[in-house]
Amino acid sequence: MASIEISDLHKTFAGIQVIQGLDLSIRDGEFISFLGPSGCGKSTLLFCIAGLEEIDRGSIQFDSTEVSDLPAGERNISLVFQDYALYPHMSVRENIAFPLRQQKIAPLVIAQQVSWAAGLLGIEHLLDRIPAQLSGGQRQRVAIGRAIVRNPAVLLMDEPLSNLDASLRVHTRTELRRLQKELGITVIFVTHDQEEAMVLSDRIAVVKDGVVQQFAAPMEVYAAPQNQFVAGFIGSPEMNFLPASVLGGRQEHVIGIRPHDLNLTTSASDKLQLSAELILVEHAGPYQFLDVSVSGMTVRATCTDATGLLLGQNLTLEVSRDKVHYFDAESGERVALSSPENVTRENPICSVAG
Template identity: 65%
Template sequence: MPYRVPSRAELQDGTARMTSISIQSVSKSYGAVSVLKGLDLAIGDGEFVSFLGPSGCGKSTLLFCIAGLEEITQGRIMFDDRDVSGLAPRDRNIALVFQDYALYPHMSVRDNLAFPLRQQKVADGLVRKQVDWAAGLLGLEPLLDRSPAELSGGQRQRVAVGRAIVRNPAALLMDEPLSNLDASLRVKTRTEIKRLQRALKTTVVFVTHDQEEAMVLSDRVAVMNDGVLQQFAEPMTIYRQPANLFVAGFIGSPQMNFLAGPDVPGGQGSNRIVGVRPFDLSPAGATGDGFRLTGELALIEPAGPVHYLDVQVGETMIKGTCADPSGLAPGAAMTLEAPGHCLHVFDRDTGLRLAT
């Protein structure tokens, strides 16, 4: 039975906007190549979830499986407790925003926004109402009569989002929609996307390799690597309590420092790896409290409100931070200190997090 497409009345009053999505033991293979490996996660009604990971980790493939553009090899995908694994994309009531906007160049912005509704043979009056609603929500009213060629990258992305939301989909799927924008425009556009999601209360699945985007936008983040779900939690939980070495190293910029073997103070490095974030390491005070590392200051890197300190500790280059580097000089001995509760300890063999 196809997933129910919203009626015209529901399009008008917006009652068909939310759905929960359950990924149950989903695997995807291309011949002998396994891309997704037994993934399990549940996305709640109206939740904003990001799939985050390096290139080739399977995040876009999983998104396309949810959309119905890729068939799964094993498992089930459920929308509101209904199995949609075998349904065509048009029967799932989802909208997909691609990386490259995919606007029709011969159509005006108005016609691009109206196209999904006209394909559904929605009445002209309701089409106009929905187009005006989406344009008002996204600030597109002055652009409705322009062609895509007359728009900036950020404006085109807003049109692509508007075309996706104009029919009030149950879920909005976004595949790296900000990757073609410059840095300042990315920050502005991600703010607009979050504001839009809160206004619509739509379930959003957002694919990105940019950890900052995922942390800022998401209610929860699914960190993936090599087709395996590494951790699925709220952004700050992942930052403060990474489940394993991969998550600890992937989340956070600059990357977490790792110490092993003889570089770990107290002789605890034989079966453990200790991690500490650069923002938790600073020049040691006189009290001597906390976790300490002593080495040679190699470099001072100014970065606006903080300065990064690169300190050679044994065989490992450690990065710390300070607000004011006055009196510090490369080549001098330096001791960095972090509060004990800021340490992250991992099993050296399994990579899993241990109690600190």
């Protein structure tokens, strides 16, 4: 197992800066996710840590030992790819054993390690099959078995669940988290799926244009996003953003409200209230999502029972003041407000819409 320290990392492709002076500290035994949209640099960062990409400048250390100049084979890492990359002519047993055979490990030790990895993943009964005889979920388990069989210091995973169907993806991520805790291994997991990152991670690094926007525990990223990009990327449905002027506030601010925090009401209260017109109802199991128009802008809210609501109907929505997020309109950075009392007294952003 290993801690990882990344300092001032730069990586450029064809004159385009993909990673820009990135700093990151990962503790031994953590499950870390790199989360961001396609093209943000998260896979490139993973490959730099793996040694598959050379860095232009900066430092990568495993347990305080510089590894930036070491080839991938000398970094004691394992990498699981999106497409599994199994050898089609080899059995499951041979696929899992392959990295140990490359290291010329004794056959008895190889057999013991393969048996251990297969038992941990519940694929003992598949050892004599070839990949063509396996389902997608079974192939993914074989790929993970091949990665862990050599007891790597760091396990790197590049969108390993994206080829699985929805139900299997949920089951596999649960098994993956159990496996990581059991092994105590340091894992870096690349994904564009914020739900996967939230469920699996000890901490999430949200990446945009090669820069880490926020690096924190999942619920901290969700509850206190560092900027407007993080706020919009984390959470489903995504956060509503409204100019403060809609609520009689200062135009240099933007307010953010999550749909799950914005609900129907029929009475006055000390909560923030919005007048809206209903334009769409979406049924989604225990919740109904309401698309409403607020001052000409579409906003999404939730309710548990949309019975009797009519399109075009005027509604009143409310949200607790402590669930409202504030961002600088120019920079997008989070604006910290001292207390609810000061907000009510001093900040017109929180005044009730008329």
